[in-house]
Amino acid sequence: MGSLIDTFHIDIRLLAAQAVNFAIVFLILYFFIFKPLSKVMADRSAKIAKSLADAEEIDRKLAEAENKYKVRLAEAKKEANLILDKVNRQAEENKQAMIIRAKEEIGQIINQEKQKMQVEKAATLKEIKKETAGLVIAAVEKVLGEKMDGKKDGEMIKQMIK
Amino acid sequence: MSANASQITSEHTLYAEPVLTIGGFTATNSFLNSLLVIFIVAIFALFFKSKIKPVPRGLQNGVEAAIESLLDVFDSVTGSREKTLKFFPIIFSFFVFILLNNWLGLLPGVGSIGQIVSEHGEKIFVPLFRGGTADLNTTLALASIGLAASHIFGVIFVGWWRYLNKFINLKALAEIPGKIFKEPTVLIINPIKFFVGLLEIISEIAKLASLSFRLFGNVFAGEVLLASMSAILAFGLPIPFMFLEILVGLIQALIFSMLILTYLTVMTAAEEH
Numbered sequence: 001m002g003s004l005i006d007t008f009h010i011d012i013r014l015l016a017a018q019a020v021n022f023a024i025v026f027l028i029l030y031f032f033i034f035k036p037l038s039k040v041m042a043d044r045s046a047k048i049a050k051s052l053a054d055a056e057e058i059d060r061k062l063a064e065a066e067n068k069y070k071v072r073l074a075e076a077k078k079e080a081n082l083i084l085d086k087v088n089r090q091a092e093e094n095k096q097a098m099i100i101r102a103k104e105e106i107g108q109i110i111n112q113e114k115q116k117m118q119v120e121k122a123a124t125l126k127e128i129k130k131e132t133a134g135l136v137i138a139a140v141e142k143v144l145g146e147k148m149d150g151k152k153d154g155e156m157i158k159q160m161i162k
Numbered sequence: 163m164s165a166n167a168s169q170i171t172s173e174h175t176l177y178a179e180p181v182l183t184i185g186g187f188t189a190t191n192s193f194l195n196s197l198l199v200i201f202i203v204a205i206f207a208l209f210f211k212s213k214i215k216p217v218p219r220g221l222q223n224g225v226e227a228a229i230e231s232l233l234d235v236f237d238s239v240t241g242s243r244e245k246t247l248k249f250f251p252i253i254f255s256f257f258v259f260i261l262l263n264n265w266l267g268l269l270p271g272v273g274s275i276g277q278i279v280s281e282h283g284e285k286i287f288v289p290l291f292r293g294g295t296a297d298l299n300t301t302l303a304l305a306s307i308g309l310a311a312s313h314i315f316g317v318i319f320v321g322w323w324r325y326l327n328k329f330i331n332l333k334a335l336a337e338i339p340g341k342i343f344k345e346p347t348v349l350i351i352n353p354i355k356f357f358v359g360l361l362e363i364i365s366e367i368a369k370l371a372s373l374s375f376r377l378f379g380n381v382f383a384g385e386v387l388l389a390s391m392s393a394i395l396a397f398g399l400p401i402p403f404m405f406l407e408i409l410v411g412l413i414q415a416l417i418f419s420m421l422i423l424t425y426l427t428v429m430t431a432a433e434e435h
Contacts, residue, residue, distance in 0.1 A: 008298040008378075009177030013187060018294075018303040021196040025203050026255035032207035033225070034251045036214050041226060044216055 133157060174386050178297035179288045181277070191289055192297035195272065199262040199294060229254075239420065240427045249426050252311055256304065257419040260295055264381055264411030267293020268388070268404060295381045295414075298374060305373035308422035309366065316429030324432065331359035373421060380414045 004010070137157055178190035210221065218226055229250075236246040236253065266272060269291075276289035294300050317325045327333045334355040341348045384407040391400040 007176055009190075010299055010302065011188070014190060014193060014297075014299040015303045015306075017187070017189075017193060018196055018297075018300040019307055021193075021200055022255070022259050022304055022307060024200050025259045026252060028200070028204050028207045029255045029258060030251045032211045034254065036211055037222075037225065037229070038247075040214055040216055040218075047216075 174389055178292050181288060181290055190297060191292040192294050192300055195266050195291050196263060196294040196300060198266060199259060202262060236423060239423050249423060253419045253423050256422055257415050260418050261412060261415035263294030264415060267296055267381060267385060268407055293381050293385060295377050296385055298378045301374040301378040305370050309370055312425040312429040315426055319430035320432055329359050329362050331356045373418065377414055377418050380410055384410055
């Protein structure tokens with residue numbers, strides 16, 4: 001052992017000094033390079049991971065929103081269809097009701113007109129009869145050339161007309 | 163060569179030579195090189211720290227890529243990212259410190275700039291700088307720190323009792339009375355386990371020796387090789403060996419740090435049966 005130390009000039013102070021040298025290098029590397037660098041790298045990794053997670057979240061939310069939008073759209077369409085149906089049905093009903101009422105009114109008007117016509121017809125007939133009587137009388141008078149007395153005359157005419 | 167120059171002996175010593183003495187502390191040329199490494203690392207670190215930004219560019223990108231790929235390599239040894247992140251700073255420091263020391267030993271001027279010292283009536287050329295890891299003091303210090311770290315982490319990770327039982331297997335001995343009637347083989351197996359534990363202590367010393375001598379031997383041999391080649395023909399001939407030594411310096415730094423990482427992993431692993 002002694003010869004080993006002599007051969008290689010092993011000196012405990014030198015050995016310690018070299019150990020201290022290494023320790024200094026270690027400390028320098030640790031505090032000036034490794035620690036700040038690993039912090040920066042870890043931060044960056046965390047940031048990237050967070051960004052990726054955020055992106056995924058955003059994608060998910062977007063898909064969700066789109067889904068919601070589609071569902072809402074479908075709902076709205078359905079509602080619109082319902083309303084349209086209802087309106088259509090109501091319109092149809094209204095139409096039918098109006099047609100019925102119109103028909104009724106038309107019927108009434110026709111009836112009224114018919115009655116009026118009947119009355120007018122009756123009046124006209126009456127007048128025609130009256131005028132015809134006068135005409136017949138005049139014609140008979142002319143034919144007979146003579147005038148009968150009123151009473152007889154009247155009876156004769158009546159008989160003729162019948 | 164002049165007659166004067168021929169009297170100066172320049173040989174590669176196994177040890178680092180003292181170049182100056184400050185207040186009782188003798189600084190060797192290898193020690194000076196280590197100080198140079200600290201200086202370089204400090205300047206780079208200060209420069210780098212001011213450049214660290216959330217959005218990396220240029221140098222920071224390179225360093226981050228290097229660290230990430232190293233983390234992946236370490237993961238394959240430790241088996242978990244959590245452990246890797248705990249061990250990474252010290253292993254990375256080993257790597258940087260050894261790599262720079264190895265490579266600084268290759269710089270032109272290191273080993274060739276120096277002073278002539280008279281010793282025992284002989285003039286000896288003493289280089290001002292010598293690769294930091296070409297001194298056993300340095301490698302021994304590094305290996306001691308690495309092993310000490312592995313033991314400290316071992317205690318932290320598995321606890322005092324299990325740590326102790328890796329070396330002095332009291333648990334195996336304590337198990338004998340409880341199990342002896344169910345399976346009598348414990349009478350043979352558990353004493354063996356106990357002695358295996360004692361062997362572990364020796365293997366720790368072996369680790370220390372192998373770590374320090376491997377690094378020292380490789381780097382020192384490289385310097386001797388380069389010096390020899392320069393002595394044969396100083397122009398051109400050392401170049402391929404220079405590249406070889408650059409590679410060796412990198413590989414040795416990697417081996418040393420990976421071995422420390424392995425020891426850390428082994429010591430922090432719960433004992434399995």
